[in-house]
Amino acid sequence: MINTGTAISEVFERTRRERRAALIPYVTAGHPRLTSLPELVQAMNDGGADIIEIGIPFSDPLADGPILQKAATKALSNGVKIRDILRDTEALSARSVPIVYLTYFNPVFHFGVRKFLEIAQNSGVTGIIIPDLPWAESQEVFDDTQDLGISLIPLVAPTSTDQHISSLEKATGFIYGVSVTGVTGVREDVDAGLKVLIDRVKQHVSLPLAIGFGISTPDQAAYVGKMADGVIVGSALVRLIDQDWSRAATRAQEFVASLRHALSN
Amino acid sequence: MATMKEVPDERGRYGLFGGRYVPETLIPALDELSDAYSQAQNDPGFQAEFTSLLKDYVGRPTPLRRAHRLSEALGFDVYLKREDLNHTGAHKINNTIGQILLARRMGKSRIIAETGAGQHGVATATAAALFGLKAQVYMGEEDVKRQALNVYRMQLLGAEVIPVASGSKTLKDATNEAIRDWVTNVRSTFYVIGSVVGPHPYPMMVRNFQSVIGQEAYLQFQELTGGLPTHIVAPVGGGSNSMGIFFAFRNDPVALIGVEAAGEGIDTGKHAATITSGVKGILHGSLSYLLQDDDGQVMPAHSVSAGLDYPGVGPEHAYLHDIGRAQYEAVTDQEALDAFHRLSKLEGIIPALESAHAVAWVIKAQHDLRQKKAKVIINLSGRGDKDVDSVREYEGGQP
Numbered sequence: 001m002i003n004t005g006t007a008i009s010e011v012f013e014r015t016r017r018e019r020r021a022a023l024i025p026y027v028t029a030g031h032p033r034l035t036s037l038p039e040l041v042q043a044m045n046d047g048g049a050d051i052i053e054i055g056i057p058f059s060d061p062l063a064d065g066p067i068l069q070k071a072a073t074k075a076l077s078n079g080v081k082i083r084d085i086l087r088d089t090e091a092l093s094a095r096s097v098p099i100v101y102l103t104y105f106n107p108v109f110h111f112g113v114r115k116f117l118e119i120a121q122n123s124g125v126t127g128i129i130i131p132d133l134p135w136a137e138s139q140e141v142f143d144d145t146q147d148l149g150i151s152l153i154p155l156v157a158p159t160s161t162d163q164h165i166s167s168l169e170k171a172t173g174f175i176y177g178v179s180v181t182g183v184t185g186v187r188e189d190v191d192a193g194l195k196v197l198i199d200r201v202k203q204h205v206s207l208p209l210a211i212g213f214g215i216s217t218p219d220q221a222a223y224v225g226k227m228a229d230g231v232i233v234g235s236a237l238v239r240l241i242d243q244d245w246s247r248a249a250t251r252a253q254e255f256v257a258s259l260r261h262a263l264s265n
Numbered sequence: 266m267a268t269m270k271e272v273p274d275e276r277g278r279y280g281l282f283g284g285r286y287v288p289e290t291l292i293p294a295l296d297e298l299s300d301a302y303s304q305a306q307n308d309p310g311f312q313a314e315f316t317s318l319l320k321d322y323v324g325r326p327t328p329l330r331r332a333h334r335l336s337e338a339l340g341f342d343v344y345l346k347r348e349d350l351n352h353t354g355a356h357k358i359n360n361t362i363g364q365i366l367l368a369r370r371m372g373k374s375r376i377i378a379e380t381g382a383g384q385h386g387v388a389t390a391t392a393a394a395l396f397g398l399k400a401q402v403y404m405g406e407e408d409v410k411r412q413a414l415n416v417y418r419m420q421l422l423g424a425e426v427i428p429v430a431s432g433s434k435t436l437k438d439a440t441n442e443a444i445r446d447w448v449t450n451v452r453s454t455f456y457v458i459g460s461v462v463g464p465h466p467y468p469m470m471v472r473n474f475q476s477v478i479g480q481e482a483y484l485q486f487q488e489l490t491g492g493l494p495t496h497i498v499a500p501v502g503g504g505s506n507s508m509g510i511f512f513a514f515r516n517d518p519v520a521l522i523g524v525e526a527a528g529e530g531i532d533t534g535k536h537a538a539t540i541t542s543g544v545k546g547i548l549h550g551s552l553s554y555l556l557q558d559d560d561g562q563v564m565p566a567h568s569v570s571a572g573l574d575y576p577g578v579g580p581e582h583a584y585l586h587d588i589g590r591a592q593y594e595a596v597t598d599q600e601a602l603d604a605f606h607r608l609s610k611l612e613g614i615i616p617a618l619e620s621a622h623a624v625a626w627v628i629k630a631q632h633d634l635r636q637k638k639a640k641v642i643i644n645l646s647g648r649g650d651k652d653v654d655s656v657r658e659y660e661g662g663q664p
Binding site: 058059060061062063065066069070073076081082104105106107108109110111131132133134135136137154155156157158159160161164178180181182183 | 284285286287288289290291292293294431432437438441444445448449450451452544545546547548549550552555557560561562563
């Protein structure tokens with residue numbers, strides 16, 4: 001058996017030594033242009049990302065707010081296909097920090113779960129996040145990911161029970177903590193209840209905990225980074241990319257660098 | 266005939282179908298809902314209040330009557346179960362009364378719903394008004410334009426209609442948006458789903474609230490004929506009226522026929538015949554059949570009937586299809602329109618376009634049904650007043 005989650009746990013071991021949270025930026029594949037992914041992945045690497053999340057767009061992204069919905073719609077109308085994303089990833093993963101996918105269950109199910117995970121693993125993908133596949137429904141997918149040495153990244157939400165949180169002990173990679181009850185998006189403030197959620201998770205599980213949903217600015221990243229092991233930034237980055245396509249890569253790199261700077265201080 | 270295994274199982278599975286494919290945030294809310302529903306089911310007080318409202322507010326039982334002229338014309342017995350005579354004009358209200366009672370019992374102050382053509386939105390707004398609750402109804406921008414009258418109806422009833430501009434701007438997107446709202450306001454909000462779709466326990470709960478249709482039809486048919494019908498025919502979009510009438514007959518030797526919308530024809534790709542086209546997938550919280558492309562992206566559905574215009578279908582229908590207990594057929598827009606006219610002229614009943622699909626299948630299969638000396642019950646799920654304008658427009662003003 002392949003040692004699941006090694007690449008990801010090495011990242012968190014390093015960032016812990018450096019006394020900072022890991023930075024996990026997200027982009028949607030196929031957005032803003034069909035061919036944007038390679039330069040954006042490069043830009044996020046250059047900006048100092050520790051793990052990179054690549055979104056495989058889905059027509060009905062029910063965990064996403066307006067920015068990521070719009071990006072998915074754009075990517076699909078650009079004609080992006082799962083096989084193209086897998087192929088691009090294969091070319092990118094060798095010279096990138098660890099890559100994880102974020103997608104919804106239907107595209108994976110339709111492709112064939114095992115087949116999808118095998119190709120993803122061959123392409124160098126280290127983890128997969130499926131926001132509409134809750135932990136209680138994920139046994140078969142979990143078994144396949146374990147088999148192949150990919151991490152199925154579980155989610156916890158402010159509403160999650162202690163029983164759910166405890167059941168994540170068998171997971172690998174990291175835990176994705178959803179900062180609010182809600183969907184992805186840019187928010188003014190970080191939810192006051194976040195500390196409670198982080199403490200509850202830490203009490204039950206030893207796996208690194210990265211927080212996402214609504215973290216939009218370097219200040220917010222720094223604030224969350226003091227409590228959590230990782231900070232996930234999606235909508236704010238995608239919105240920035242969407243504002244000026246011609247300078248998407250430069251702006252992505254600058255923004256990621258500003259987040260990284262905030263986490264390192 | 267062998268008794269069917271009772272579904273769903275405790276995990277909300279109908280064979281491999283069903284389940285709970287929603288964000289982790291909602292899982293505790295679904296557990297809470299399952300518990301509250303199961304307590305309500307065992308509470309005679311809840312059941313008595315539900316039954317009393319169905320009788321005195323909705324107007325149940327609805328009649329079952331032999332359609333004499335249609336039967337003469339076709340050469341076999343056709344009976345109509347008159348769900349069109351319910352308050353608000355369709356079966357939808359059976360379910361919304363049940364769910365609003367449950368919301369009140371759970372102490373949820375805020376009601377949300379999705380709607381396509383507006384029928385479920387109107388039924389939700391109605392039930393919410395009855396209990397002084399505030400309802401917000403998500404409706405695709407396209408549908409808001411096409412169904413302006415139903416938007417006004419909901420507003421008259423005190424509900425707020427929220428137009429949805431994402432995706433294809435229709436029912437599927439309104440449902441996405443309602444789920445997003447629920448994820449955000451999960452602690453205070455009750456989500457009233459309009460069909461036998463969504464994450465467990467919704468498909469089971471909606472089926473049970475609608476099963477009054479079949480329970481009545483069973484007794485009424487016995488009383489009229491002393492026996493059982495040979496066929497039950499009902500339209501299938503998400504599938505709530507059909508599950509409602511099928512359920513009481515599941516263990517009897519009665520053919521159960523669900524009629525899907527073939528739109529402009531299955532081979533044109535412009536249809537809503539989810540089971541007929543036969544690809545499994547996950548949408549809005551459950552595994553079932555799903556209209557989708559080669560990459561697993563959900564395809565827009567098409568039907569002249571707005572209520573059938575949905576790319577998914579309830580997981581129990583997927584299961585009944587897979588085990589062969591029910592049979593799923595599809596009729597085109599044109600066949601449904603012909604049936605719409607025919608029933609209006611023969612019986613003095615203008616059917617909803619959804620219900621006209623069931624009538625159309627019976628007309629289409631008449632040769633076979635005549636040979637079998639069939640006794641058919643058609644579930645006339647709603648009245649056609651809402652469709653009169655769009656049919657007139659579609660047919661260029663020619664009656």
